[in-house]
Amino acid sequence: MATLELDSVTKVFQDGNDEIRAVDGVSASIDDGEFIVVVGPSGCGKSTMLRMIAGLETITSGTISLADRVINDVKSQDRDIAMVFQSYALYPHMSVRENMSFGLEESTDLPDDQIQEMVSETGELLGISNLLDRKPTELSGGQQQRVALGRAIVRDPEVFLMDEPLSNLDAKLRAQMRTELQRLQDDLGVTTVYVTHDQTEAMTMGDRIVILNDGKLQQISTPLECYHEPANQFVADFLGEPSMNFFDVTLENGVLRGEAFEYPIDAETEADLGGTTDLVFGIRPEDIELTERANDAHDFETVVDVVEPMGDENTVYLQFAAAAGEDDDTLVATTDGFTRVTEDDTVVARIPEEAIHLFDRATGEALHNRSLEDDIEAVELD
């Protein structure tokens, strides 16, 4: 177990005469025993980053170090890193027991009986003791998944790397494994880098999440910080389902003017903007309150376009009454499942000022994020 340090790591692929920067100057410091989730849309370079840590991909520039030792030129087999692949990559001709002992046999000088003992222990830990003598083809997807995990765990490596390990499982099993994986990692305390495109996994599993886009690091913070205090518009858009509402606005005399609405802001918020006037206004669907009557300047009359009942909550697509018929000014709100809203109703959407986000339209950088009550921090550390 050790800290893993990435220092402006870059990977450039040559495609004919084109250069593709898959990973572009990513720096991150991962603490001993930390669970880091790397997330981003497909093609953002997250798998390439993982493969560079594993030594399966060369590093174009920058350094990766493990326990203060630069491992750029250390071969995969000498890195003491275990990886769980999306396809599980089990050895089909070996039994589960052989699959799990393979790594120990190849990487250590332990005597056979000790290896067998460790395999049995890990098998028990994962609840696959009864499967040890089966071949991978005789196992279900979930069982294969466990074997793949066991194969990594039994080696007790410095670092676990996981490349979308749950994406081949069905939804229910995935949720179950998510919790179990977290518990295991907590018990074992092994530094873990977990790659996924699934934001639920990112939000729920990681101590911190690393968000990548186009090979560039967007943000690295705790899940709640990323959610509530995104560094830029990309992060704000990527996290959250349904995603944040965005509207182009211009600041004029303390009022944000958009195509469909005008939104006055107070001096404190305006101070955050540092004189930037071309902005993007952001509000999360769950921060919008639906009321009956407009009371102040932050309440807007809207017409209900579509209602998607989800059971526990409704997703409501609203259209500003002032700009009826313009599609790009749809406002998405979520309400609890018992609020009765039907199509073509006129409702008032209240957008509280403490919940709004403002981004620089040119750079996407967040200038003003929602204000958080301090108790969120406390809950998260619990």
Next chain:
Amino acid sequence: MSDRKIRTDGSGATVTGRLRRNVEGLTLEDVGLYVALLLMAGFYLVPIESGLVTSIKTGTAILETAPFAPPGSAGFTLEKWQTAIDALVRGMGNSLLYAVPATVISAAVGSLTAYGLTIPDWKVSYKAPLLAIIISGIFIPYQAVLVPLTQFWSQWVQLVQHLSFVWALGVPDDYAGIIELVITHVAYGIPICTLLFRTYYKNLSEEMIESARLDGASLRRVYQRIVLPLSGPMFAVVLIYQFTQIWNDLLFTLVLVSTESSPAAPVVLILAGLGTSMEGQDFALRMAGAFFAALPTLAVYIFFGDEFAEGVAA
């Protein structure tokens, strides 16, 4: 490899029930298909059947009955088989002496070469030309190398002299021809073996190999413990293909061993002259000889049949 799956769909419950369902579900098209298949099977089997019955006929029976008709009790004899076996059995041993090592060595070398050209992440600019050179070897016809081949073995590498200590032990020096055949067939077989194995290795899961590397296995160990054990089906294909090819080849044996009277004469060489004489052809003897000489190749097919099917499908 046994990948029997546990059935949970209840199929295979009752054989008779399934049979009834099959017959009931038969349409006119199905019947037509089966009739056509039967006719085609018959078409392909007739020459073999004719050969077999001819081989057990007496000389007169051959003249009096149709080629595919059975000999009848008067025209039946196993004498030709006896003669053929007596004549060919020594050649059989000689053939095995070079066909088996040549097959095994070319398959092993092909597998290793293919592994080197696919799995390690060596630069494509090194691998591609090497592969191109090896593959081009497949397209060189046997006839084109006959002269250089004789030159090579008779002038540059004179095995008869180099191996004089072997002949001193009492082995006839004609057996130098057998060693020449082994080396020649290995050299000629490597390109096709490499190509077949390469295609197979290309389809192995990349993540599985990477996983083995991360598990601490070196390139050599990955081959030994992962790639080689998974190569079974492709080995079956290559072994069958190479064995049949080498066993049946007459051209190289003619050039390198040349006479059927030699103690090292392979079976094909003896077979070529079997049953032909000034008085005409002894069809029965030739057929019996042909079937007897083909037995080992048949045995190889039967022995590796299951794996062969798996390898061809891969």
